[in-house]
Amino acid sequence: MEWLTRPWPWYVAGPLIGLTVPALLLLGNKTFGISSSLRHLCAACLPAGIPFFQYDWKKESWNLVFVAGVLVGGIIAGLFLKNPAPMVIASATKESLQALNVHDFQGLIPGDVFNWSALLTVRGFILIVVGGFLVGFGTRWAGGCTSGHAIMGLSNLQWPSLVATICFMVGGFVMTWFGLPYLLKL
Amino acid sequence: MVTKMEEFTPQLKTRHPDEVSLRSLWAYGVIGILFGIVFVKAEIVSWFRIQEMFRLDSFHMYGVIGSAVLTGMISVFLIKRYNAKALTGEKIVIPAKVFQPGQIYGGLLFGFGWALTGACPGPLFAQIGSGYSVVIITLLSALAGTWTYGALRQYLP
Numbered sequence: 001m002e003w004l005t006r007p008w009p010w011y012v013a014g015p016l017i018g019l020t021v022p023a024l025l026l027l028g029n030k031t032f033g034i035s036s037s038l039r040h041l042c043a044a045c046l047p048a049g050i051p052f053f054q055y056d057w058k059k060e061s062w063n064l065v066f067v068a069g070v071l072v073g074g075i076i077a078g079l080f081l082k083n084p085a086p087m088v089i090a091s092a093t094k095e096s097l098q099a100l101n102v103h104d105f106q107g108l109i110p111g112d113v114f115n116w117s118a119l120l121t122v123r124g125f126i127l128i129v130v131g132g133f134l135v136g137f138g139t140r141w142a143g144g145c146t147s148g149h150a151i152m153g154l155s156n157l158q159w160p161s162l163v164a165t166i167c168f169m170v171g172g173f174v175m176t177w178f179g180l181p182y183l184l185k186l
Numbered sequence: 187m188v189t190k191m192e193e194f195t196p197q198l199k200t201r202h203p204d205e206v207s208l209r210s211l212w213a214y215g216v217i218g219i220l221f222g223i224v225f226v227k228a229e230i231v232s233w234f235r236i237q238e239m240f241r242l243d244s245f246h247m248y249g250v251i252g253s254a255v256l257t258g259m260i261s262v263f264l265i266k267r268y269n270a271k272a273l274t275g276e277k278i279v280i281p282a283k284v285f286q287p288g289q290i291y292g293g294l295l296f297g298f299g300w301a302l303t304g305a306c307p308g309p310l311f312a313q314i315g316s317g318y319s320v321v322i323i324t325l326l327s328a329l330a331g332t333w334t335y336g337a338l339r340q341y342l343p
Contacts, residue, residue: 004227010249013228016220017250018257023217025265028210029272031280032258034308038332052336062214067311069215073222074231074315081227089234090243097237108226109233109304109318116320127302132310132324134299136331139307141292141342143283146306149293150251153283155258160285164293171297176240180301 004081007088020147021155030062033148035139037067100184113184123186142167210274225312233304240301287343292335299331 024030040057041064047053086106094105104111118124139145142164144153150168153161225231230250238244264270265278272278300306303324305313310328313321335342 008224008228010228010246011253013224013230014250014253015257016224017230018254018261020217020221021258022261022265024214025262025278025280026270026272027213027217028274029276029278030214034306034311035332038307038329039336041329042333042336046333048333048337050333050336050339052339053333062211065211066214066218066221067308069218069220070222070225070308070311071218071315072215073219073224074226074312076219076315077223077226077312078316081223087229087232087234090238090241093234093238093241093243096241097234105234107318108229108231108316109313109321114233114318114320119320119323128320128324129327131299131302132327133331133334134295135303135305135307135310135324136299136328136333137335138292138294138296138299138331139328140332140335141288142296143286143288143292145296145308146251146300147308149283149289151254151258152280154255155262156280156283157259158283160283160289163285164289167290167293168297168300171294171299172236172240172301173297174294175298175301176237179298183302 005083007083018151018155021152024066028062031148032152033063033144034067034070035136035145035148036060037063038136039140040064097184100181102184121186123183126183126186138171221308222312222315225309226316231305231309231312231316236300236304291343299328 021032024032039053040060043053043055043057044064087108089105097110102110102113104113112118113124113127115124119128135145142149144161144164146165146168149161149164154165228250229235230247235244235247239247262280270278296306303310305321305324307328310321310325314325
């Protein structure tokens, strides 16, 4: 059982994630993509007469069931398969982050940056609220996220997905190297 | 495929295709659960792993994404090669991605958000599940972002 609670290596996780692509196709001709769930939730909860949200979201309910499953999977992994040891983080990353006022390296995410009271600080607000907004706005504008473009799109050899994936990475590098050094110190 | 029987009595026992898929929705939930477990156990939902990736300090995320894409590619190739059908009997059709400028602008904006939150949409759900309750706010912000895109769509390139 010990192998279950230890962190899983990339060569186990990657292929398992990749297998989601044929699993969804073979199950019901569904193409893998998670950010669409955000659109369906908007269409279901607050369409507000916006044409982009005027469609039969119930037909896409498989996607909502899927993300509900991801949430439940997170609960199961958090409750029963939790790694008892602190995370092993690359020492270079750890040192750079310490220099930027990040000090909690125990969990999967830094507890001193992401917590309820941090929401009221400039740093917390930007990382949690502005960051979340950019994820939702950006993925929809791009027509997909890491799953829809990087995994599904590249698997199907779609060059627009390669363009999107490169832009995801460029955006991430720019924010990490030029944005976070200021934002984390706020 | 319309049989003669159905042609004459269409109201008789012809199940609507939607009903069939509704019955099998639970299977998508099961795949989602497995996917969520992998997300947490391989620490893909970790803000630190995303930082390591963008700081080029670890191979982990590159290995995960690379081997996922490779597995997906081989699977799609085999599905096309053997004309595999879905369990529902449908022919498998993968819609092509059409290029639009949003893939560049939106892609960059998502990249910024990815580095800030350390999460793409999938991991957001898994982070909440694994007990990081404040991520509910990140998810609500992402929903607000998606909604705002929908509202502004006509003014964007």
